[in-house]
Amino acid sequence: MRRGPVRTLVVWCLDWPVVAAGVPLDVPAAVLHANRVVACSPAARAEDVVVGLRRREAQGRCPSLVVLERDVGAEARRFEPVLAAVETLTPRVEVTTPGTCAFATRGPSRYFGGDEALARRVVGVVAEALAGRGEVAVGVADGPFAARLAARHAGGIAGGVGHSADDRPGPLVVAPGESAAFLAPLPVATLERPDLVDVLERLGLRTLGAVAALPAADLVARFGLEGQGARRLAAGLD
Secondary structure, X not given: OOOOOOXXXXXXXXXXXXXXXXXXXXXXXXXXXXXXXXEEOHHHHOOOOOOOOEHHHHHHHOOOOEEEEOOHHHHHHHHHHHHHHHOOOOOOOEEEEOOEEEEEOHHHHHHHOOHHHHHHHHHHHHHHHHOOOOXXXXXXXXXXXXXXXXXXXXXXXXXXXXXXXXXXOOOEEOOOOOHHHHHOOOEHHHHOOHHXXXXXXXXXXXXXXXXXXXXXXXXXXXXXXXXXXXXXXXXXXX
Protein backbone atom coordinates (compact mmCIF):
# COMPACT_ATOMS: atom_id res chain seq x y z
CA MET A 1 0.00 0.00 0.00
CA ARG A 2 1.43 3.40 -1.00
CA ARG A 3 2.01 5.81 1.85
CA GLY A 4 1.40 9.53 1.65
CA PRO A 5 4.24 12.06 1.62
CA VAL A 6 6.35 12.25 4.77
CA ARG A 7 5.65 15.26 6.95
CA THR A 8 8.86 17.27 6.65
CA LEU A 9 10.53 20.36 8.14
CA VAL A 10 13.05 22.30 6.06
CA VAL A 11 15.55 24.78 7.47
CA TRP A 12 16.81 27.39 5.03
CA CYS A 13 19.56 29.83 5.99
CA LEU A 14 18.97 32.80 3.72
CA ASP A 15 21.79 33.99 1.46
CA TRP A 16 24.03 31.26 2.87
CA PRO A 17 26.91 31.56 0.34
CA VAL A 18 27.25 35.22 1.31
CA VAL A 19 26.92 34.51 5.04
CA ALA A 20 29.47 31.68 4.83
CA ALA A 21 31.90 34.01 3.08
CA GLY A 22 31.82 36.24 6.15
CA VAL A 23 30.45 39.33 4.41
CA PRO A 24 27.95 41.41 6.44
CA LEU A 25 24.52 41.39 4.81
CA ASP A 26 24.36 45.19 4.82
CA VAL A 27 27.29 45.20 2.35
CA PRO A 28 26.36 44.81 -1.33
CA ALA A 29 27.96 41.48 -2.21
CA ALA A 30 27.45 38.66 -4.69
CA VAL A 31 28.77 35.12 -4.88
CA LEU A 32 29.51 33.90 -8.41
CA HIS A 33 29.96 30.53 -10.08
CA ALA A 34 30.78 30.16 -13.77
CA ASN A 35 30.64 33.96 -14.07
CA ARG A 36 27.01 34.16 -12.89
CA VAL A 37 25.50 35.34 -9.60
CA VAL A 38 24.35 32.38 -7.49
CA ALA A 39 23.66 34.36 -4.31
CA CYS A 40 23.66 37.97 -3.19
CA SER A 41 23.14 40.00 -0.05
CA PRO A 42 19.97 41.99 0.68
CA ALA A 43 22.02 45.16 0.16
CA ALA A 44 22.94 43.95 -3.33
CA ARG A 45 19.31 43.11 -4.13
CA ALA A 46 18.42 46.65 -3.16
CA GLU A 47 20.68 47.69 -6.06
CA ASP A 48 18.81 45.33 -8.46
CA VAL A 49 21.44 42.60 -8.36
CA VAL A 50 19.69 39.24 -8.68
CA VAL A 51 20.63 35.59 -9.04
CA GLY A 52 21.46 34.66 -12.63
CA LEU A 53 23.10 37.91 -13.70
CA ARG A 54 26.50 37.80 -15.34
CA ARG A 55 29.37 39.43 -13.46
CA ARG A 56 29.59 42.46 -15.75
CA GLU A 57 25.86 43.22 -15.57
CA ALA A 58 25.82 42.81 -11.78
CA GLN A 59 28.74 45.21 -11.42
CA GLY A 60 27.09 47.61 -13.84
CA ARG A 61 24.00 47.74 -11.64
CA CYS A 62 26.06 48.10 -8.46
CA PRO A 63 29.59 49.52 -9.00
CA SER A 64 30.46 49.02 -5.31
CA LEU A 65 29.53 45.33 -5.45
CA VAL A 66 31.87 42.97 -3.55
CA VAL A 67 32.36 39.97 -5.86
CA LEU A 68 33.23 36.57 -4.40
CA GLU A 69 33.88 33.23 -6.07
CA ARG A 70 31.84 30.38 -4.68
CA ASP A 71 33.53 27.99 -2.24
CA VAL A 72 31.12 25.09 -1.61
CA GLY A 73 33.58 23.40 0.74
CA ALA A 74 33.72 26.44 3.00
CA GLU A 75 29.93 26.76 2.87
CA ALA A 76 29.60 23.16 4.06
CA ARG A 77 32.14 23.54 6.86
CA ARG A 78 30.56 26.72 8.17
CA PHE A 79 27.12 25.09 8.09
CA GLU A 80 28.22 22.47 10.62
CA PRO A 81 27.36 24.56 13.74
CA VAL A 82 23.85 25.11 12.34
CA LEU A 83 23.48 21.42 11.64
CA ALA A 84 24.70 20.59 15.15
CA ALA A 85 22.08 22.96 16.60
CA VAL A 86 19.28 21.23 14.68
CA GLU A 87 20.60 17.83 15.75
CA THR A 88 19.99 18.78 19.39
CA LEU A 89 16.30 18.43 18.52
CA THR A 90 16.46 15.33 16.29
CA PRO A 91 19.33 13.11 15.15
CA ARG A 92 17.95 12.32 11.70
CA VAL A 93 18.81 15.47 9.77
CA GLU A 94 19.63 15.47 6.06
CA VAL A 95 21.71 18.24 4.51
CA THR A 96 20.35 18.91 1.02
CA THR A 97 22.79 21.71 0.17
CA PRO A 98 25.03 23.86 2.40
CA GLY A 99 22.62 26.24 4.09
CA THR A 100 19.60 23.92 3.85
CA CYS A 101 18.67 20.81 5.81
CA ALA A 102 15.53 18.78 6.45
CA PHE A 103 14.08 16.11 8.69
CA ALA A 104 10.85 14.14 9.12
CA THR A 105 8.75 15.74 11.84
CA ARG A 106 6.73 12.78 13.13
CA GLY A 107 8.74 11.98 16.26
CA PRO A 108 10.11 15.47 17.07
CA SER A 109 6.70 17.06 16.52
CA ARG A 110 5.09 14.77 19.07
CA TYR A 111 7.84 15.47 21.57
CA PHE A 112 7.77 19.28 21.24
CA GLY A 113 3.98 19.70 21.08
CA GLY A 114 3.16 19.87 17.38
CA ASP A 115 4.56 21.22 14.14
CA GLU A 116 4.13 24.88 15.07
CA ALA A 117 5.97 24.52 18.38
CA LEU A 118 8.70 22.43 16.75
CA ALA A 119 9.18 24.95 13.95
CA ARG A 120 9.50 27.82 16.42
CA ARG A 121 12.02 25.82 18.43
CA VAL A 122 14.08 25.18 15.29
CA VAL A 123 14.06 28.86 14.36
CA GLY A 124 15.32 29.67 17.84
CA VAL A 125 18.21 27.19 17.97
CA VAL A 126 19.37 28.03 14.44
CA ALA A 127 19.20 31.78 15.07
CA GLU A 128 21.32 31.24 18.18
CA ALA A 129 23.86 29.24 16.15
CA LEU A 130 24.00 31.97 13.50
CA ALA A 131 24.67 34.57 16.21
CA GLY A 132 23.34 37.43 14.11
CA ARG A 133 25.31 36.48 10.98
CA GLY A 134 22.21 35.70 8.93
CA GLU A 135 18.52 34.87 8.89
CA VAL A 136 16.75 31.52 9.02
CA ALA A 137 13.43 30.50 7.52
CA VAL A 138 11.58 27.29 8.34
CA GLY A 139 8.83 25.53 6.43
CA VAL A 140 6.77 22.46 7.32
CA ALA A 141 4.54 20.57 4.88
CA ASP A 142 3.68 17.17 3.51
CA GLY A 143 6.86 16.09 1.72
CA PRO A 144 10.28 17.71 1.21
CA PHE A 145 9.30 19.58 -1.96
CA ALA A 146 6.37 21.46 -0.41
CA ALA A 147 8.31 21.98 2.83
CA ARG A 148 11.24 23.51 0.93
CA LEU A 149 8.91 25.91 -0.87
CA ALA A 150 7.21 26.76 2.43
CA ALA A 151 10.61 27.70 3.86
CA ARG A 152 11.38 29.80 0.78
CA HIS A 153 7.99 31.50 1.08
CA ALA A 154 8.62 32.26 4.75
CA GLY A 155 12.05 33.69 3.95
CA GLY A 156 10.75 35.73 1.04
CA ILE A 157 8.06 37.36 3.16
CA ALA A 158 10.12 38.09 6.25
CA GLY A 159 13.76 37.91 5.20
CA GLY A 160 15.73 41.08 5.65
CA VAL A 161 18.66 42.71 7.36
CA GLY A 162 19.05 43.45 11.04
CA HIS A 163 15.96 41.75 12.44
CA SER A 164 15.68 41.90 16.20
CA ALA A 165 15.30 38.74 18.28
CA ASP A 166 11.53 39.28 18.30
CA ASP A 167 11.30 40.09 14.59
CA ARG A 168 12.97 37.12 12.90
CA PRO A 169 11.28 35.40 9.97
CA GLY A 170 8.53 33.21 11.37
CA PRO A 171 8.01 29.62 10.26
CA LEU A 172 5.38 28.69 7.71
CA VAL A 173 3.50 25.51 8.60
CA VAL A 174 1.24 24.10 5.89
CA ALA A 175 -1.49 22.02 7.54
CA PRO A 176 -1.56 18.27 6.86
CA GLY A 177 -3.39 17.53 3.63
CA GLU A 178 -3.10 21.14 2.43
CA SER A 179 0.16 20.97 0.50
CA ALA A 180 -1.58 20.71 -2.88
CA ALA A 181 -3.57 23.88 -2.19
CA PHE A 182 -0.42 25.68 -1.00
CA LEU A 183 1.49 24.66 -4.13
CA ALA A 184 -1.30 25.32 -6.65
CA PRO A 185 -0.69 29.06 -7.30
CA LEU A 186 3.11 28.77 -7.45
CA PRO A 187 4.83 29.08 -10.85
CA VAL A 188 5.96 25.94 -12.67
CA ALA A 189 9.53 27.28 -12.50
CA THR A 190 9.60 26.07 -8.89
CA LEU A 191 9.92 22.54 -10.30
CA GLU A 192 13.51 23.52 -11.21
CA ARG A 193 13.47 21.43 -14.38
CA PRO A 194 14.26 24.08 -17.02
CA ASP A 195 13.63 22.04 -20.17
CA LEU A 196 10.33 20.66 -18.91
CA VAL A 197 9.26 24.04 -17.51
CA ASP A 198 9.92 25.69 -20.87
CA VAL A 199 7.61 23.25 -22.64
CA LEU A 200 4.91 23.48 -19.95
CA GLU A 201 4.89 27.28 -20.16
CA ARG A 202 4.63 27.17 -23.95
CA LEU A 203 1.61 24.88 -23.51
CA GLY A 204 0.03 27.52 -21.26
CA LEU A 205 0.62 25.62 -18.01
CA ARG A 206 2.06 28.33 -15.79
CA THR A 207 1.20 27.14 -12.26
CA LEU A 208 1.70 23.95 -10.32
CA GLY A 209 -2.06 23.70 -9.92
CA ALA A 210 -2.49 23.61 -13.69
CA VAL A 211 0.05 20.79 -13.94
CA ALA A 212 -1.57 18.85 -11.09
CA ALA A 213 -4.98 19.12 -12.78
CA LEU A 214 -3.81 17.29 -15.90
CA PRO A 215 -4.57 13.57 -16.25
CA ALA A 216 -1.51 11.58 -15.24
CA ALA A 217 -1.75 9.45 -18.38
CA ASP A 218 -1.46 12.54 -20.61
CA LEU A 219 1.69 13.77 -18.87
CA VAL A 220 3.27 10.33 -18.97
CA ALA A 221 2.44 9.95 -22.65
CA ARG A 222 4.02 13.33 -23.47
CA PHE A 223 6.92 13.51 -21.01
CA GLY A 224 7.44 10.01 -19.64
CA LEU A 225 8.60 9.53 -16.07
CA GLU A 226 9.70 13.17 -15.81
CA GLY A 227 6.13 14.27 -16.47
CA GLN A 228 4.80 11.81 -13.94
CA GLY A 229 7.25 13.06 -11.33
CA ALA A 230 6.42 16.69 -12.03
CA ARG A 231 2.72 16.03 -11.63
CA ARG A 232 3.26 14.26 -8.31
CA LEU A 233 5.32 17.17 -7.00
CA ALA A 234 2.75 19.71 -8.20
CA ALA A 235 -0.04 17.74 -6.53
CA GLY A 236 1.79 17.65 -3.19
CA LEU A 237 2.42 13.91 -3.42
CA ASP A 238 6.23 14.18 -3.63
